Amino acid sequence: VSATPDTAAPQPDSAYSPTGRTTLRRHRERARYDRDLVHAILDEALVAHVGFTSEHGPIVLPMVHARLGDDLYFHGARANALLGALKDGVPACATVTIVDGLVLARSAFHHSMNFRCVTIFGVATEVTDPEEVRRASTALVDHLVPGRGDLVRAPDDGEVRRTLFVRMPIDEVSAKVRTGGPVDEEADLALDVWAGHLPLETTAGPPVADVGVSAPWPHASSVDRRRS
């Protein structure tokens, strides 16, 4: 809970249009609809958490995603229950969250996190056009390591048949961003306790080559997850 004024932030011209579901009711100053920002968060986040309502209730599962323009792609085995439900057109929600830091206040109450998150509501569609399958497959590899999609063997007909690709439009979408240090109560500022924030980032260790690999590591020496 922050003491920042709860007013909407100004939005740039190239922005998504808020709907009832994507209008933040609280901390409206943290809401963002800027297309470039939404795309950058989606591109940097490694996984999306995708939820839908099954016959046994709500299910939330992590999925690798990739963005091309205003579309988000997921893929997996045809036997995958989540993908099957998406293909069948269930309403879904996909959320990606990047934790940028820990906000350490003087009071327990004002502890928080710095984060960037994007929430998309929508209905997905199976990708059937072979050319779009090819583009999505490359994008999903490029999402792990930029440029890698062109280096590896593309899916053959059998692999394509066994894989389900779905496309979810990035349309009903909002981003939410928190940055900076704690917002403490005036009366707590005199407390003798460290307060501030602790930045976090995802870093890559040295690559571990598979048995029998003699080819050199072909990518940037450290994969910089912060591409935004």
Added chain:
Amino acid sequence: VSATPDTAAPQPDSAYSPTGRTTLRRHRERARYDRDLVHAILDEALVAHVGFTSEHGPIVLPMVHARLGDDLYFHGARANALLGALKDGVPACATVTIVDGLVLARSAFHHSMNFRCVTIFGVATEVTDPEEVRRASTALVDHLVPGRGDLVRAPDDGEVRRTLFVRMPIDEVSAKVRTGGPVDEEADLALDVWAGHLPLETTAGPPVADVGVSAPWPHASSVDRRRS
């Protein structure tokens, strides 16, 4: 998609019991019900993605969580729609995912991620006992930085009144774990492309002190997220 035999892994004695919803249908060799492992993943992950079915469809939102024994706690403002729904007893699903690395195969098809994730199905309950509220509040701060809960000002009566704490039992739960390198097709092993895996971890930058803070940084010099 992995070529590993799709058989269930042996489970230790201190394990949660699988149910219909927590029995993996695919990659059963990745399923884990070991209590210690489930707890360690929950304790290390910074946020949970919590989903429920609202009147407008499924919603998935990131929440800070903390575990005490076999209970998971969430908290936030009483006006928070997700927490309000949880308090009202909607069926929910909470998933935490830690991405441990990128699995870079010789073919696009066999790219994957190394990860540890936990999925909990259940119904939450509002925490009303003041002593349990106090324990949960401390645990939620300790989840960010171990030991910090005792250093900061505890919530006063007004803050407690404005905050909703809910408890979700860790009972119907499964973990899923992937480790190691790619599992490529035999025919692809001769391809002249680097393959292997790239370990990822969350690292903390130098702490950024709030204006006016003269107290020294009181925690371990780098907060090690890998407490498991």
